[in-house]
Amino acid sequence: DGGITQSPKYLFRKEGQNVTLSCEQNLNHDAMYWYRQDPGQGLRLIYYSQIVNDFQKGDIAEGYSVSREKKESFPLTVTSAQKNPTAFYLCASTHGRMDGYTFGSGTRLTVV
Amino acid sequence: SQKIEQNSEALNIQEGKTATLTCNYTNYSPAYLQWYRQDPGRGPVFLLLIRENEKEKRKERLKVTFDTTLKQSLFHITASQPADSATYLCALDNTGFQKLVFGTGTRLLVSP
Numbered sequence: 621d622g623g624i625t626q627s628p629k630y631l632f633r634k635e636g637q638n639v640t641l642s643c644e645q646n647l648n649h650d651a652m653y654w655y656r657q658d659p660g661q662g663l664r665l666i667y668y669s670q671i672v673n674d675f676q677k678g679d680i681a682e683g684y685s686v687s688r689e690k691k692e693s694f695p696l697t698v699t700s701a702q703k704n705p706t707a708f709y710l711c712a713s714t715h716g717r718m719d720g721y722t723f724g725s726g727t728r729l730t731v732v
Numbered sequence: 733s734q735k736i737e738q739n740s741e742a743l744n745i746q747e748g749k750t751a752t753l754t755c756n757y758t759n760y761s762p763a764y765l766q767w768y769r770q771d772p773g774r775g776p777v778f779l780l781l782i783r784e785n786e787k788e789k790r791k792e793r794l795k796v797t798f799d800t801t802l803k804q805s806l807f808h809i810t811a812s813q814p815a816d817s818a819t820y821l822c823a824l825d826n827t828g829f830q831k832l833v834f835g836t837g838t839r840l841l842v843s844p
Binding site for chain 2: 624626651653655660661662663665668670678708710712714717718719720721722723724725726728
């Protein structure tokens with residue numbers, strides 16, 4: 621079955637560490653997205669990519685970086701510059717502008 | 733400023749009744765609006781998309797309306813069941829950029 625796989629499900633980061641969240645899709649979707657979800661704040665867009673080797677900053681890109689070397693993969697790195705990284709991170713993809721998003725099951729990142 | 737507002741208070745209804753959730757937006761001109769369901773600790777699941785030139789869309793027990801004059805969408809679940817208990821998110825496109833902006837969601841609780 622086609623879908624989006626995010627890993628790991630839970631991730632713990634020490635102060636000053638960079639961590640990378642994985643997102644892989646086998647839906648043949650061109651567009652992929654990273655959102656962050658905090659309690660009471662809804663989903664906020666971090667980065668998005670509409671095509672391989674191209675990506676754009678979202679509303680809260682500071683302290684994050686991404687790459688899009690393959691159509692199937694859109695990893696997110698949370699750098700030490702992100703001062704408040706504890707959140708639920710969601711990856712999504714879509715075929716086109718008039719299609720719904722398919723979301724992964726999320727990664728819960730906690731700073732320890 | 734741009735805002736998407738959903739009722740932050742949980743909606744409690746009895747099984748069999750119709751649930752109605754509201755999504756209001758300010759300073760957006762969306763070409764379409766989407767509704768998602770999210771269960772705790774999971775990624776959102778796409779339910780319905782309605783375009784700006786559509787007044788109403790139905791899918792099984794779900795109905796969505798879209799009033800671009802009032803800048804409002806209503807989401808209805810008829811004959812509600814306890815299994816419908818979840819958080820429901822509305823989302824709209826930030827015109828032309830193929831990226832969704834999400835509301836904070838409304839939690840629906842359906843009691844037997």
